Amino acid sequence: MWNIIGQERALTLLKHGLESGGLTHAYLFAGPPHVGKMTLALNLAQALNCEADDSPCLECDSCQKIDAGGHSDVQVIGLDYNEDEDAERKLIRNEQIDGILHDASLPPFEGRNKVFIIDGAELLSIGAANRLLKTLEEPEDNVTFILLAADENRLLQTIVSRCQRIELQPMSIAAETQALTEKLSIEPERARLLAGLSHGCPGWAINAAGDPKIMEKRDSELDQIISVIKGNYEERFAYVFRLATGFTQNRQAVYDTLDRWQDWWHDMLLVKLDRAEMITNTDRREELVGMSGNYSLSSIREFIQSIASAGLQLKQNVNQRLALEVLMLDIPREEAKALPV
Amino acid sequence: MASQVFYRKWRPQSLGEILGQEHVTKTLLNALANEKVSHAYLFCGPRGTGKTTTARALAKAVNCLTNGKGDSCNTCEMCQSIAEGRALDVIEVDAASNTGVDDIRNLREKVNYAPNQARKKVYIIDEVHMLSTSASNALLKTLEEPPPHAIFILATTEAHKLLPTILSRCQRFDFHRYSLDDMLKVLSRVCEGEGITAEPEALKLISRAATGSLRDALNLLQQLNTSYGNDIKLQHAQALLGISGDQRSRELVGHIIAKDATAGINTLNNVNNDGLDLRQFHREVVDFLRLLLLVKTGSGESLELTAEDIKELKELANKASLSQILKAVKRFGQLELNLDNYSTLPLELAIVDATLPDEEVRAEPVRKAAPEPAAKKAAAPKASPPPPKSEPEPAQPEEKKTPVTEPAPESSPPVAKTQPPSESGPPNAETPPETKTEPAKADNDAITNGSPVEQLQGQWSKMITESPDGMGRTPAAALLRSARPVSIENDVLVVSFKHQYHKEKMDILENQKMAEKIVSSFMGRPCKVRCVYEHENNHLVKAALKMGGQVIESEGTHE
Numbered sequence: 001m002w003n004i005i006g007q008e009r010a011l012t013l014l015k016h017g018l019e020s021g022g023l024t025h026a027y028l029f030a031g032p033p034h035v036g037k038m039t040l041a042l043n044l045a046q047a048l049n050c051e052a053d054d055s056p057c058l059e060c061d062s063c064q065k066i067d068a069g070g071h072s073d074v075q076v077i078g079l080d081y082n083e084d085e086d087a088e089r090k091l092i093r094n095e096q097i098d099g100i101l102h103d104a105s106l107p108p109f110e111g112r113n114k115v116f117i118i119d120g121a122e123l124l125s126i127g128a129a130n131r132l133l134k135t136l137e138e139p140e141d142n143v144t145f146i147l148l149a150a151d152e153n154r155l156l157q158t159i160v161s162r163c164q165r166i167e168l169q170p171m172s173i174a175a176e177t178q179a180l181t182e183k184l185s186i187e188p189e190r191a192r193l194l195a196g197l198s199h200g201c202p203g204w205a206i207n208a209a210g211d212p213k214i215m216e217k218r219d220s221e222l223d224q225i226i227s228v229i230k231g232n233y234e235e236r237f238a239y240v241f242r243l244a245t246g247f248t249q250n251r252q253a254v255y256d257t258l259d260r261w262q263d264w265w266h267d268m269l270l271v272k273l274d275r276a277e278m279i280t281n282t283d284r285r286e287e288l289v290g291m292s293g294n295y296s297l298s299s300i301r302e303f304i305q306s307i308a309s310a311g312l313q314l315k316q317n318v319n320q321r322l323a324l325e326v327l328m329l330d331i332p333r334e335e336a337k338a339l340p341v
Numbered sequence: 342m343a344s345q346v347f348y349r350k351w352r353p354q355s356l357g358e359i360l361g362q363e364h365v366t367k368t369l370l371n372a373l374a375n376e377k378v379s380h381a382y383l384f385c386g387p388r389g390t391g392k393t394t395t396a397r398a399l400a401k402a403v404n405c406l407t408n409g410k411g412d413s414c415n416t417c418e419m420c421q422s423i424a425e426g427r428a429l430d431v432i433e434v435d436a437a438s439n440t441g442v443d444d445i446r447n448l449r450e451k452v453n454y455a456p457n458q459a460r461k462k463v464y465i466i467d468e469v470h471m472l473s474t475s476a477s478n479a480l481l482k483t484l485e486e487p488p489p490h491a492i493f494i495l496a497t498t499e500a501h502k503l504l505p506t507i508l509s510r511c512q513r514f515d516f517h518r519y520s521l522d523d524m525l526k527v528l529s530r531v532c533e534g535e536g537i538t539a540e541p542e543a544l545k546l547i548s549r550a551a552t553g554s555l556r557d558a559l560n561l562l563q564q565l566n567t568s569y570g571n572d573i574k575l576q577h578a579q580a581l582l583g584i585s586g587d588q589r590s591r592e593l594v595g596h597i598i599a600k601d602a603t604a605g606i607n608t609l610n611n612v613n614n615d616g617l618d619l620r621q622f623h624r625e626v627v628d629f630l631r632l633l634l635l636v637k638t639g640s641g642e643s644l645e646l647t648a649e650d651i652k653e654l655k656e657l658a659n660k661a662s663l664s665q666i667l668k669a670v671k672r673f674g675q676l677e678l679n680l681d682n683y684s685t686l687p688l689e690l691a692i693v694d695a696t697l698p699d700e701e702v703r704a705e706p707v708r709k710a711a712p713e714p715a716a717k718k719a720a721a722p723k724a725s726p727p728p729p730k731s732e733p734e735p736a737q738p739e740e741k742k743t744p745v746t747e748p749a750p751e752s753s754p755p756v757a758k759t760q761p762p763s764e765s766g767p768p769n770a771e772t773p774p775e776t777k778t779e780p781a782k783a784d785n786d787a788i789t790n791g792s793p794v795e796q797l798q799g800q801w802s803k804m805i806t807e808s809p810d811g812m813g814r815t816p817a818a819a820l821l822r823s824a825r826p827v828s829i830e831n832d833v834l835v836v837s838f839k840h841q842y843h844k845e846k847m848d849i850l851e852n853q854k855m856a857e858k859i860v861s862s863f864m865g866r867p868c869k870v871r872c873v874y875e876h877e878n879n880h881l882v883k884a885a886l887k888m889g890g891q892v893i894e895s896e897g898t899h900e
Contacts (some may be wrong), residue, residue, distance in 0.1 A: 009580075009616070013568045022567040024346040032683055101438065130437035130471045137393075138349060158498055161388040161556045163345075164564055167583075170683045172614035199684070266686055269693065273603045278610060297602075301693050304686070 002043050004036045005179045005202040018047055024164050026136050026145045030152045031168030034203030037148040041117045043075045049111035062111055075100060078119035080193040091125040101135050104143050114143045121147035122154035128154050136162045170200025180205055196280040221260050229331060236328040244321035252313040258311045265304045268292040299332035305329040346750045347559040351531050355413045356398045361523030362391055365514045373402055374410055379512045381484050381493045385500035386516025389554030392496040393467060400463040410629055411764045419459060430459040437471040445479040452483055452491050469495040470502040477504050484510045486892035518553025537566055539573035546578045583618025597695045598661040605692040613685050630670045633658055637666055669695040682860050785841045797826045804863040817855035832868045837875040844874040
């Protein structure tokens with residue numbers, strides 16, 4: 001039983017490989033965060049070590065050990081914790097790779113295959129990535145490497161070329177909605193909303209379904225966005241000030257907020273083009289329809305461009321407050337208000 | 342249980358078997374035949390071109406027991422032990438894991454011992470670009486003058502990272518990317534060996550996707566084999582690579598030409614839901630647009646297309662104007678899709694851009710300087726006719742019209758405060774309605790109609806920006822921008838200012854001279870410039886301004 005949602009193409013490949021003994025020693029799973037890379041990798045590790053015939057059974061000792069992270073032949077490495085700085089390290093270090101290279105030279109201890117899963121392979125330091133090359137190309141028998149990467153561009157080409165590259169694409173919204181309703185028994189309307197918000201990456205939707213805080217945060221962010229759009233310059237700048245002060249501590253939160261902005265205006269674009277069934281924020285349809293009537297198509301599309309360029313500027317270390325303030329100035333004016341002069 | 346991958350299973354075992362790098366193998370074979378094998382080689386080139394393979398084959402060839410002067414036999418004991426990686430005298434060093442100077446010192450010590458069984462001790466140092474500087478330097482002396490029984494083979498993908506002193510001590514061989522033909526030969530050989538029957542077109546597609554790296558190509562082939570068994574069809578390869586087959590890209594281009602953004606976004610959504618590769622789809626759209634452009638410009642005959650394709654392209658080309666196609670090609674051509682971003686948004690924006698009527702798309706939407714009254718005038722008449730095809734829902738034209746038709750005044754709020762109020766009546770009255778559909782014509786008409794002052798007003802910003810010799814960047818030009826021509830009589834131009842300060846500045850002799858120059862060069866005859874200060878004299882407007890209102894549009898009341 002593979003417990004991944006969607007990804008038929010990857011599954012076919014792996015299943016056929018298991019049946020015919022055609023699995024290889026190195027895989028690269030590439031896809032956006034939350035799409036199911038780790039789930040699939042753990043499944044594959046279970047399948048390679050499962051004791052039942054219909055592998056992975058998810059019930060035998062081996063499968064459960066792997067699920068709990070306690071199997072001695074399945075190792076997952078990712079960013080480790082730096083105690084000196086009390087923070088996560090930014091790269092996967094040489095020593096971590098040296099460790100698994102040494103382990104890879106030993107035969108399996110309790111299972112049939114040794115599986116090494118490298119989470120966030122794009123975060124391998126240059127030295128670590130190069131160290132991996134020779135072993136990744138010709139490891140011992142019974143060793144499988146699984147590299148997971150969200151941003152393939154940052155991987156060495158020599159690494160990619162040594163692996164079977166399997167792309168995990170986001171699911172279509174309809175398919176994800178269906179999967180969420182069937183597997184997690186969420187009512188269809190809420191499933192559609194979660195699917196839209198997750199952009200086809202079921203991991204996010206599952207998290208959000210289990211943790212009400214995520215949706216609460218999203219709702220309050222969205223309320224803020226709407227009030228900022230309707231508000232005057234003073235409110236907008238106060239909003240930017242809050243965002244910009246948080247930026248130094250937590251960049252990702254600001255990027256997420258910008259994504260939220262982009263989703264909102266993307267929805268406006270879709271509503272404007274009469275494609276309201278494709279929107280992301282389905283629970284705010286009325287507000288969207290009301291608001292999009294106030295703007296012209298070209299001003300919506302220009303503002304989406306502005307959001308994108310603001311995001312780019314933030315990534316290029318432009319003064320964050322300046323970039324966000326310019327974005328606020330770019331919010332198009334409502335046309336209905338401008339008319340009666 | 343992991344089986345051996347194709348790129349390991351089908352690794353060539355002797356120099357003669359290596360296809361596609363003849364410039365390397367031939368040289369090496371000649372060197373072997375003449376017993377002139379050098380003591381240090383550097384193999385560099387892109388991934389998957391056979392560097393390590395060649396290094397191993399060379400190690401075998403110099404040590405082969407049956408034939409000392411040519412290619413390896415692969416049957417003698419020595420060849421076999423090297424192939425299995427258990428020969429004591431062929432030492433493969435992973436330089437990326439042994440980067441330090443101590444590793445190299447260790448190696449230097451051992452080089453001096455004579456080989457155990459083989460004739461030559463061969464050191465294959467792979468990924469040599471990762472050696473630290475001191476490690477590289479420690480290697481230099483040995484690399485230059487090793488003991489007679491040692492051969493060094495360095496292999497790397499990044500030769501530019503090596504020290505020049507290392508480079509100059511080695512015979513350097515650059516491996517090339519595999520050409521399509523060579524790749525096909527290798528692939529069909531592997532197919533034969535594996536008992537796979539594959540369509541030649543599918544193999545071609547794989548070869549193209551692998552961009553010259555044999556290992557990538559073999560990986561793709563293996564994935565296809567695992568997924569679809571021993572009978573590989575073109576459509577399988579297309580599915581693996583996320584290629585749609587070309588119908589839907591054509592459909593999208595059709596929608597763009599018909600200016601139907603809604604249908605275009607529908608098509609895109611379908612493509613995305615089918616899990617196709619958006620980058621690939623984008624490439625197909627650009628290719629098709631390019632063909633359309635070529636057909637439209639009349640150079641379609643040179644293309645190798647079927648008669649049906651030509652017919653379809655011609656029909657489409659007849660429906661569109663050249664500028665429209667050009668715009669779409671440009672917009673889609675500039676698009677860069679990020680690998681990490683699976684969003685359809687960039688493509689959707691491009692579709693909207695390509696289908697919007699010309700005047701609504703401006704290169705730099707808001708950051709431009711305040712639009713001049715003249716620019717506004719020119720834009721307004723163009724915007725007024727609602728282009729029927731751009732209306733997504735023709736059933737309710739009244740509601741839709743407002744947002745579509747008046748973008749110019751409203752969509753630039755941050756700069757509106759500095760914008761001088763324009764005058765001179767409703768702009769629609771200036772141009773006859775039938776010329777409105779042709780933007781270029783409307784422009785010209787706005788210029789040639791009307792009294793001299795009106796003409797000047799119409800071209801005011803053009804006059805300033807296009808004034809010769811960099812005069813457009815002088816302070817005087819800046820002042821002129823905020824002024825409005827009022828009348829022209831006997832070669833004396835009267836301009837009015839909204840602010841006292843501007844008028845005072847313009848009255849400075851230097852600025853006035855420069856302004857006269859600008860105006861004269863535009864009119865083609867010497868002109869004088871006089872300034873007047875004309876403050877807002879409508880008390881209602883004044884009161885509104887005080888309360889924070891903005892002048893959006895004004896009628897010509899104070900003329």
